[in-house]
Amino acid sequence: MASAEQLQRVAQEQLTLAEPPSKKPESENGSSKPAATVSLMNRVGGFSWEVLDSAKTTNASTQRIDCLVVTTKAHHTTEALRQVVPRLDHQSVVLLLQNGMGIYEELQNTFYSSSANGKYNAPFFLQGTTTHGCYRSHPFHVVHAGQGGLWVGTPDIESAQRLDTSPTLNSSVRTLLDQLYTLPLGVRWESTFQLQARLWKKLAVNACINPLTAHFDCLNGALLDDVSCTSLIHALCTESSAIIQHHLGLIWDQKARGQWSSTDELAHIDVPLLQSQFTPDALVSQVQLVCQQTASNVSSMRQDMRAGRSTEINYINGYVVTLATRYNLPCSTHRQILQWFR
Numbered sequence: 001m002a003s004a005e006q007l008q009r010v011a012q013e014q015l016t017l018a019e020p021p022s023k024k025p026e027s028e029n030g031s032s033k034p035a036a037t038v039s040l041m042n043r044v045g046g047f048s049w050e051v052l053d054s055a056k057t058t059n060a061s062t063q064r065i066d067c068l069v070v071t072t073k074a075h076h077t078t079e080a081l082r083q084v085v086p087r088l089d090h091q092s093v094v095l096l097l098q099n100g101m102g103i104y105e106e107l108q109n110t111f112y113s114s115s116a117n118g119k120y121n122a123p124f125f126l127q128g129t130t131t132h133g134c135y136r137s138h139p140f141h142v143v144h145a146g147q148g149g150l151w152v153g154t155p156d157i158e159s160a161q162r163l164d165t166s167p168t169l170n171s172s173v174r175t176l177l178d179q180l181y182t183l184p185l186g187v188r189w190e191s192t193f194q195l196q197a198r199l200w201k202k203l204a205v206n207a208c209i210n211p212l213t214a215h216f217d218c219l220n221g222a223l224l225d226d227v228s229c230t231s232l233i234h235a236l237c238t239e240s241s242a243i244i245q246h247h248l249g250l251i252w253d254q255k256a257r258g259q260w261s262s263t264d265e266l267a268h269i270d271v272p273l274l275q276s277q278f279t280p281d282a283l284v285s286q287v288q289l290v291c292q293q294t295a296s297n298v299s300s301m302r303q304d305m306r307a308g309r310s311t312e313i314n315y316i317n318g319y320v321v322t323l324a325t326r327y328n329l330p331c332s333t334h335r336q337i338l339q340w341f342r
């Protein structure tokens with residue numbers, strides 16, 4: 001985890017830029033010779049960093065953290081945060097950058113429910129999602145294998161409202177964003193619902209490509225050549241579509257009941273237009289597009305599976321199943337896929 005609290009202190013990490021993975025036959029999101037090497041230190045003044053490692057907790061810092069960017073895998077996030085929870089307060093800003101969904105809720109329930117640390121002490125969470133691709137070639141060296149964008153916003157409307165009404169918080173979020181904007185990562189701020197729609201789309205796509213490529217041990221592009229894979233993609237997207245549409249429908253009802261004032265961003269959201277982006281056909285087209293665009297990629301779940309690591313399945317298909325159970329909607333294909341990983 002990188003702490004952005006003392007941005008002028010210098011770290012020696014290097015960011016390595018490589019050719020896009022599509023130019024290679026089979027890459028782990030780009031594993032051949034890097035195209036360029038640049039020092040983060042020269043470009044952004046350097047990030048302060050600490051190694052957070054359970055073996056060294058006795059020497060761990062107790063200094064308050066202003067801004068924290070969490071880039072762990074979804075299933076490691078709660079344990080990673082546990083080490084720094086005492087250093088976060090209600091004015092700290094924490095940006096979550098995991099694939100999948102449900103992590104924000106898990107953190108709230110684990111650390112900040114009324115029975116735990118108390119809501120009053122919760123830091124201000126932001127969520128983000130990226131289409132960049134990168135991997136670590138060796139310690140402190142990251143290969144930037146695929147160019148994309150990075151979208152950041154608030155996880156729910158309550159957070160958006162809190163941000164609007166707290167100048168201190170607003171200034172902390174601005175500090176973090178200003179640092180992120182200096183990076184060549186195409187960072188953009190999005191309204192709550194634009195970001196949530198983006199996260200839903202990514203979840204629906206990842207719920208097809210990741211488990212299927214891991215299970216059938218194939219490249220992303222190969223999914224489109226196999227008839228059993230394409231029929232699974234249709235089944236998964238049909239189930240995801242009903243669940244997402246239902247979820248959006250609930251928001252539509254809340255809006256209709258006047259739960260938000262006219263100044264809220266949600267008052268301007270066109271829910272039926274949003275819903276049209278989540279039909280089964282729209283989701284299948286999105287999966288096909290990503291399979292084509294990342295045809296020569298080894299998906300992150302396939303990489304994890306090959307390396308004998310745990311996967312993010314519980315935060316991808318597992319999250320879809322959790323919502324289906326909550327809404328009492330059919331979800332047998334996602335359930336079947338979850339069984340493959342048990």
Ligand SMILES: NC(=O)C1=CN([C@@H]2O[C@H](COP(=O)(O)OP(=O)(O)OC[C@H]3O[C@@H](n4cnc5c(N)ncnc54)[C@H](OP(=O)(O)O)[C@@H]3O)[C@@H](O)[C@H]2O)C=CC1
Binds near residue numbers: 079081130
């Ligand atoms: N890599 C990519 O191209 C993309 C990744 N993502 C998503 O971003 C997230 C991160 O992915 P990625 O960077 O590839 O994952 P990695 O596994 O490469 O990196 C995760 C980092 O988290 C650290 N970590 C794990 N547990 C802890 C802990 N308890 N305390 C502190 N640090 C910890 C790991 O440290 P250590 O190595 O020491 O264990 C490692 O440095 C995932 O959700 C992924 O799906 C999304 C889009 C693209």
Ligand SMILES: CC(C)(CO)C(=O)C(=O)O
Binds near residue numbers: 209290294299300301
């Ligand atoms: C988009 C995709 C499927 C690219 O490989 C990905 O996000 C992943 O591998 O986790």
